[in-house]
Amino acid sequence: MTEQPKVSAQRLTKKFGDLLVLNDVSFDIKKGEFVCLVGPTGCGKTTFLNLLVKLTEPTSGNVLIDGVPADPQKHNMSFVFQEPSTFPWLTVEDNIKFNLEIKKIEKQEIQKRTEHILEMIGLTEQRNAYPGQLSVSAEQRIVIGRSFAMYPDLLLMDEPYGQMDIKLRYYLEDAVLKLWRETESTIIFITHNIEEAVYLSQRCLIMTPKPTTIKASIENPLPYPRNVSAPEFIKLREQITDMIKWW
Amino acid sequence: MYNEKTRSVGMKVFLNVSGLLMFFGIWELVVALGLISEKKLVAPSAIFMTFIDKLTNVVPDGNTIIVHTLTSLELVLIGFVLSCLIGVPLGLLMGFFKPANRFFTPIFEIIRPIPPLAWIPIVIVVLGIGIQAEAFIIFVAAFVPCVINSYTGIQATSKTLLDVAKTAGASKTQLFFKVGIPSALPMVFTGIKISFGSAWATLVAAEMIASTVGLGFMIQQGRNAVRPDIVLLGMSVIGLIGAALTGLLSILEKKALPWRNLK
Numbered sequence: 001m002t003e004q005p006k007v008s009a010q011r012l013t014k015k016f017g018d019l020l021v022l023n024d025v026s027f028d029i030k031k032g033e034f035v036c037l038v039g040p041t042g043c044g045k046t047t048f049l050n051l052l053v054k055l056t057e058p059t060s061g062n063v064l065i066d067g068v069p070a071d072p073q074k075h076n077m078s079f080v081f082q083e084p085s086t087f088p089w090l091t092v093e094d095n096i097k098f099n100l101e102i103k104k105i106e107k108q109e110i111q112k113r114t115e116h117i118l119e120m121i122g123l124t125e126q127r128n129a130y131p132g133q134l135s136v137s138a139e140q141r142i143v144i145g146r147s148f149a150m151y152p153d154l155l156l157m158d159e160p161y162g163q164m165d166i167k168l169r170y171y172l173e174d175a176v177l178k179l180w181r182e183t184e185s186t187i188i189f190i191t192h193n194i195e196e197a198v199y200l201s202q203r204c205l206i207m208t209p210k211p212t213t214i215k216a217s218i219e220n221p222l223p224y225p226r227n228v229s230a231p232e233f234i235k236l237r238e239q240i241t242d243m244i245k246w247w
Numbered sequence: 248m249y250n251e252k253t254r255s256v257g258m259k260v261f262l263n264v265s266g267l268l269m270f271f272g273i274w275e276l277v278v279a280l281g282l283i284s285e286k287k288l289v290a291p292s293a294i295f296m297t298f299i300d301k302l303t304n305v306v307p308d309g310n311t312i313i314v315h316t317l318t319s320l321e322l323v324l325i326g327f328v329l330s331c332l333i334g335v336p337l338g339l340l341m342g343f344f345k346p347a348n349r350f351f352t353p354i355f356e357i358i359r360p361i362p363p364l365a366w367i368p369i370v371i372v373v374l375g376i377g378i379q380a381e382a383f384i385i386f387v388a389a390f391v392p393c394v395i396n397s398y399t400g401i402q403a404t405s406k407t408l409l410d411v412a413k414t415a416g417a418s419k420t421q422l423f424f425k426v427g428i429p430s431a432l433p434m435v436f437t438g439i440k441i442s443f444g445s446a447w448a449t450l451v452a453a454e455m456i457a458s459t460v461g462l463g464f465m466i467q468q469g470r471n472a473v474r475p476d477i478v479l480l481g482m483s484v485i486g487l488i489g490a491a492l493t494g495l496l497s498i499l500e501k502k503a504l505p506w507r508n509l510k
């Protein structure tokens with residue numbers, strides 16, 4: 001008997017009016033797997049995540065979490081959206097607590113996690129600032145911290161590190177790997193950066209547009225922590241880059 | 248300290264004050280030079296003298312300026328506070344929950360175009376002459392902007408922020424209180440300020456309902472007694488208090504919404 005997949009897309013099709021965005025897409029993601037979704041802009045990556053968490057309904061087909069349709073009240077999942085999503089009226093600290101308070105987690109536990117997260121995203125000193133007072137990158141770190149604080153079973157990240165400088169990006173890539181190891185969560189991570197995809201994931205799902213289908217699913221067996229200048233790493237990166245050159 | 252900030256603050260105050268001085272100066276001059284007869288337009292200095300006089304003198308309208316002012320304030324505050332207490336929650340509910348929207352919108356859209364003054368005859372019949380009737384007229388005037396701004400404000404809630412809360416498992420009620428209301432607050436405050444303006448501006452009309460005290464009544468009496476100084480005194484007090492209270496509301500708004508205008 002095979003283990004039930006964490007996420008299962010079954011013949012998923014989505015149209016917006018006449019625009020066919022996803023065409024009969026099927027795949028499974030195992031429990032605890034770290035998957036990167038790579039595809040050209042406008043190919044439906046965000047749409048797929050929205051379908052997964054039931055922010056939109058599919059035209060046909062199904063997408064299931066733990067074998068059932070997503071239910072945010074039961075599933076412990078978290079979504080880092082592509083567009084800025086801090087709550088401008090809450091301080092940095094209260095932004096981080098937001099999801100935990102929705103989940104009605106115990107006060108002491110909330111405080112403990114918040115301290116830890118503030119430390120991780122390097123905003124302990126700015127805890128009482130409002131997002132509007134911070135840089136775009138700091139705002140994005142709040143969003144990432146808010147998601148991590150939930151210790152989610154399923155973490156969805158839509159181009160989370162696009163706004164970061166290289167140093168911060170490397171740091172946060174390691175942070176998401178650490179969280180993944182510690183919480184054994186399943187992660188779906190969207191990125192346009194092939195190096196990032198190869199550095200992070202156990203598997204890359206490559207999407208091609210018009211209409212979108214999964215062109216390839218490439219396993220990445222390299223052990224963690226990965227070395228971006230190792231020959232095997234570069235080979236894999238080139239292989240994936242070659243596949244998507246023809247978009 | 249001389250820096251950019253104090254300099255611009257100083258400049259602001261200077262412009263504010265010189266604008267006022269010019270306005271009152273020209274007014275004073277026009278009368279002093281006899282361009283307009285003193286019988287028609289009273290100079291600011293004369294209005295001020297009438298003000299001093301009316302602190303103790305009850306002629307011709309039966310009360311001192313203090314009593315008139317306090318009565319009017321009380322009246323406006325009752326109408327205004329009631330309109331906020333009812334209008335803001337109503338607008339928020341209508342803007343956030345579709346069934347509430349469908350239920351209330353038709354009624355509201357019919358009531359909305361009726362000018363507050365058109366209510367006067369029916370209100371006198373139903374509520375009689377007195378403070379209830381007057382407060383009701385003010386309530387009607389203040390109610391509409393409260394509802395409209397709260398409604399528009401909460402409808403403009405960012406979809407992404409709602410999605411953040413939704414995917415974290417927020418219930419519809421949590422979405423309303425934790426996302427909808429806070430993001431509507433700036434618009435709600437704007438609505439409250441507009442409401443206050445409408446309420447205060449409707450004062451004179453409301454006090455035409457056979458009242459015997461209040462700034463509106465004082466203006467009426469001044470007119471009957473051919474005392475332009477009293478008419479202008481009433482107008483001035485209405486203007487000054489209106490401006491002061493609007494300023495107070497703005498200060499409250501800044502305190503309540505510390506996250507606004509940070510950059």
Ligand SMILES: Nc1ncnc2c1ncn2[C@@H]1O[C@H](COP(=O)(O)OP(=O)(O)OP(=O)(O)O)[C@@H](O)[C@H]1O
Nearest residue numbers: 016019021039040041042043044045046047048082
């Ligand atoms: N609500 C919507 N209504 C109509 N069309 C939509 C809607 N949402 C997305 N689309 C369209 O669906 C297509 C896929 O959009 P989506 O945002 O999923 O792409 P993406 O892969 O996330 O792109 P990017 O890499 O730029 O973020 C686009 O052509 C977009 O215009």
Ligand SMILES: [Mg+2]
Nearest residue numbers: 045046082158
């Ligand atoms: Mg996208």
